[in-house]
Amino acid sequence: MACSSLTIALNNGVQMPMIGFGTFTIQGQSLITKVLDAALASGYRSIDTACVYRNETEIGKALKDLLPKYKLQRSDVFITSKLAPSDHGKERVRQAVLDSLNRLNTPYLDLYLIHWPGAGRIASQSPSNKNLRIETWLELEKLQKEGKLRSIGVSNFLESHLKELFAFCTIKPAVNQVELHPHFPQKELVVFCRREGILVQAYSSLGGHSSHLLLADPAVQKVAKKEGKTVSQILLRWALQQQIGVIPKSTHSERIKENIRLDFTLSSESMSALSSLKTNQKYAWDPRSVV
Numbered sequence: 001m002a003c004s005s006l007t008i009a010l011n012n013g014v015q016m017p018m019i020g021f022g023t024f025t026i027q028g029q030s031l032i033t034k035v036l037d038a039a040l041a042s043g044y045r046s047i048d049t050a051c052v053y054r055n056e057t058e059i060g061k062a063l064k065d066l067l068p069k070y071k072l073q074r075s076d077v078f079i080t081s082k083l084a085p086s087d088h089g090k091e092r093v094r095q096a097v098l099d100s101l102n103r104l105n106t107p108y109l110d111l112y113l114i115h116w117p118g119a120g121r122i123a124s125q126s127p128s129n130k131n132l133r134i135e136t137w138l139e140l141e142k143l144q145k146e147g148k149l150r151s152i153g154v155s156n157f158l159e160s161h162l163k164e165l166f167a168f169c170t171i172k173p174a175v176n177q178v179e180l181h182p183h184f185p186q187k188e189l190v191v192f193c194r195r196e197g198i199l200v201q202a203y204s205s206l207g208g209h210s211s212h213l214l215l216a217d218p219a220v221q222k223v224a225k226k227e228g229k230t231v232s233q234i235l236l237r238w239a240l241q242q243q244i245g246v247i248p249k250s251t252h253s254e255r256i257k258e259n260i261r262l263d264f265t266l267s268s269e270s271m272s273a274l275s276s277l278k279t280n281q282k283y284a285w286d287p288r289s290v291v
């Protein structure tokens with residue numbers, strides 16, 4: 001059974017589906033329309049994109065045709081986009097948001113994230129990153145108050161970046177979207193975000209471009225066999241069962257369907273087996289160098 005109705009209230013009361021559809025590296029109108037058709041048919045009601053994915057226009061066009069096909073309104077889907085690192089700073093943020101809204105053909109976004117704590121074309125060790133982050137966040141707060149963004153959040157933020165933001169923000173981030181899977185479980189960050197009321201949303205739950213490594217891990221396969229589910233399903237369920245959102249990406253209809261069929265419970269033994277793997281490996285970009 002699909003888990004399309006599973007939602008969580010963010011710290012501002014906005015309801016967010018716990019399972020969304022990731023679209024990184026999916027480009028071109030026919031492919032975007034095909035995968036979103038499969039995603040909506042399977043029950044996904046949340047779509048994750050970003051300016052840097054260069055697919056917002058195609059997503060906007062696809063939804064224009066697909067929402068009526070599934071008798072859905074704009075308000076029935078939760079759309080997330082993200083600020084490109086090159087658009088940090090007071091002068092650029094507003095225009096970047098307006099451009100995303102225009103490309104996605106929508107008057108508002110449900111969630112908008114600072115994609116990366118560092119600014120484009122600035123060294124990760126430069127103190128300018130902090131100043132630009134402050135300017136960016138304050139402008140996003142204004143855009144939320146104007147109703148253009150229903151929720152605002154961050155992505156790839158470490159505890160240090162979040163603590164710095166708490167010192168000047170008047171709106172706390174609703175979400176921190178980070179790489180998270182049993183090879184890189186980020187346990188301390190999860191505890192910190194939970195304590196601060198920030199929802200952790202996992203990306204690259206299946207290992208991202210290194211999914212062959214995570215999906216082939218014998219310990220993960222053993223749990224999948226024991227639970228009678230696919231490896232992908234137990235990786236996603238492992239996150240959900242810890243109140244961590246997921247946004248799996250696939251271009252294959254049968255996998256898209258499989259990845260939302262998460263209406264089962266992993267035993268505590270399976271949960272701890274997945275939470276105590278020996279491998280500690282990050283597969284995506286690493287924010288630890290960004291001051």
Ligand SMILES: NC(=O)c1ccc[n+]([C@@H]2O[C@H](COP(=O)([O-])OP(=O)(O)OC[C@H]3O[C@@H](n4cnc5c(N)ncnc54)[C@H](OP(=O)(O)O)[C@@H]3O)[C@@H](O)[C@H]2O)c1
Binds near residue numbers: 021024049178250284
């Ligand atoms: N904020 C950030 O910095 C950031 C970074 C990375 C990703 N993200 C977001 O998170 C989303 C998910 O992360 P991701 O794209 O890195 O990858 P992912 O969800 O970990 O998926 C990795 C690969 O697994 C394959 N796959 C999917 N379902 C499968 C299944 N049931 N069985 C076997 N293989 C399967 C897919 O290939 P096929 O397409 O061939 O099925 C996919 O390329 C992205 O699309 C994006 O929206 C955010």
